[in-house]
Amino acid sequence: MxxxxxxxxxxxxxxxxxxxxxxxxxxxxxxxxxxxxxxxxxxxxxxxxxxxADKDALMDRLIGEGINRCLDELEQCKAPADVEELVATLMPLLEFMTCERYVFDVILRYSGAAAIERIGDIAMTFERHGQVVSAWLADGPFRRDVSTQLLAEGIQAFSVQAMALKFCALHASESMESRLLTYLRAWLIV
Amino acid sequence: MxxxxxxxxxxxxxxxxxxxxxxxxxxxxxxxxxxxxxxxxxxxxxxxxxxxADKDALMDRLIGEGINRCLDELEQCKAPADVEELVATLMPLLEFMTCERYVFDVILRYSGAAAIERIGDIAMTFERHGQVVSAWLADGPFRRDVSTQLLAEGIQAFSVQAMALKFCALHASESMESRLLTYLRAWLIV
DNA sequence: TAAATAAATTGACCGCGGTCAATTTATATG
DNA sequence: CATATAAATTGACCGCGGTCAATTTATTTA
CATH class of the missing domain: 1.10.10.60 (Homeodomain-like)
Structure with a gap:
């Protein structure tokens, strides 16, 4: 050894x-x-x-780095006081994740750990993101009937949806931010 | 012409x-x-x-066919009476969509229209799915403070999340069905 | 220090998706 | 029917990710 x-x-x-x-x-x-x-x-x-291991492994690392830089910024922010502020705070991260369609595709593919043994950088950033957001939710005007952990997972799910629709020809009219706002108002408000 | x-x-x-x-x-x-x-x-x-156009275009068509077969089944079902029934009804579709990791990846890539001009088969199935589910929600014991359209979009977002976690090493313990159940109880219940 | 062993590096080679100028086949025109 | 024109088909070729037996370089052992 x-x-x-x-x-x-x-x-x-x-x-x-x-x-x-x-x-x-x-x-x-x-x-x-x-x-x-x-x-x-x-x-x-x-x-x-x-x-x-392959080209994707390099991408996982480099894109993971980019996401982590965004999360460093997020961690500096104080807990958002309402949904509008929450969404606004999240936007820089979402902008980076969708800076290229290819980047978003890689993130989707690696947001769950790709292989059983090796948990990639991007997958780890999703964990980290969940923790940061979860902490915010504990002291804000948001619903409390379910765990902050579950609320945070929902925010991830809706964020992915909002990002995906950014690349969708069928729904190109509405902005990512306003769409996410609509989702999270329905998800987080008491 | x-x-x-x-x-x-x-x-x-x-x-x-x-x-x-x-x-x-x-x-x-x-x-x-x-x-x-x-x-x-x-x-x-x-x-x-x-x-x-490329290999993916063939896949879009063949996988789109598979999804449409599942949706044909869904359309036959009567509107689910509660969240448990709703999830159970959706499961065959989600099982097909995750029958292979590769299949799920293609679906994610094409769930939004890939190109501006051509709207692919898979993208169309998502529209169709939204309509079927939306119709169910109109007469069930579900929240009514937001549109059925929005609720249906949320169901899609949470379904994608549940499917993604099926391939995730970090969350392999819980089943797709129980996870989706947790999400949708929090999303749909009044 | 020299020989033995392990680790890192090399580049020719392969698999496979995708391209395009040339050719064959079908349809429209005089 | 012969000719012109458009559509469909061909297969040699390319780009690029990925492999692996052979070679070079570092480390351990005698």
Whole structure:
């Protein structure tokens, strides 16, 4: 049970992540190609897959990072005083999650842990999100007949719905924010 | 503005769909390969893409068919008398939608219309689902302070959440049905 | 320090979805 | 019926994610 982590390993992985971040900064998430990443990192293609199970695993990590940055902001906020404030506070996170259709697709695919053994970064952010929101609900003008945990899960469900409809041709007219507002008024109000 | 639809076209498309259905019946949705489908249909690969924009378009159609079969059943049912009955009635549909992880992923991706111009089969089934459920809610012991339309959207949101958690390692313990029951009791009860 | 062992890296190769210029087949026109 | 025109079909080819036996580099052992 020896853990032999060479620092070369860390260095290579860091170079891969760095290169990937640059590609994304320049062209967005969807345009990322593994071949471009390894070229910039100066390693062979096989090396990439020695560090990440597949391309999605890299995305899980990078998008997870982005979500966590949003959650860092959320944690700074004081508990919203009403539904309007709650929705407004959540918006930056939802905007990031829907910055690209591809990003939203990856999030949906990984919001539940993808594999049995490995629980991905994105799945962990959903847990964290639930806890942050749950804490807010404890001292606000919201219904109390069910647990804050359940209310928080509902907020996630409605958030996903509102985000999904952003990409839906059938419902493009209403904004994500106003839609979520409608949902959460019906869900949270006593 | 002449529409010249050769019957050869229809025949070829039917052969492709037939072949695809057979492959799926034998090996499931995820295992479907376009090359296998065209081989069985006796046409070249390019022909497939003259009939379907991409592989997903075929999946949208075939999975959409499956959902519509479930909805046909649902329409036969009389309006559920309470939440328990409602959930029980919905289960066959949810079971089909989660018969494979791949199937659920495709459904999520296409539940909103994928492209602006073309509204896919799966997206249409969500509309249909909303209408069927909405009609049920009009005469049942459910809350009436918001529209049945909104309630139906919430049922969809919670259904998606319950299905997603079925594939989630973090929440594998509770069944899809009991989870949905918890959600909908909190959502629908007056 | 040299030999043995384990870990990291390499790049040719594969599978499979998707493209397109060229060809075949059907339909409209004189 | 012959010719022009449009539609359908073909298959070689490409892009890109992912694999793996062979090789290089680091660590352990004698």
């Amino acid at each position: 020896t853990k032999t982590v060479q620092k070369r390993t860390l260095a290579t992985r860091a170079r891969l992540v760095e290169a990937a971040s640059n590609v994304i900064a320049e062209n967005g998430y969807e345009a990322l190609r593994v071949e471009e990443v390894v070229k910039r990192a100066g390693v062979a293609k096989g090396t990439f897959f020695a560090h990440f | 002449t529409k010249t639809v050769q019957k050869r076209t229809l025949a070829t498309r039917a052969r492709l769909v037939e072949a695809a259905s057979n492959v799926i019946a034998e090996n499931g949705y995820e295992a479907l390969r376009v090359e296998e489908v065209v081989k069985r249909a006796g046409v070249a690969k390019g022909t497939f893409f003259a009939h379907f």
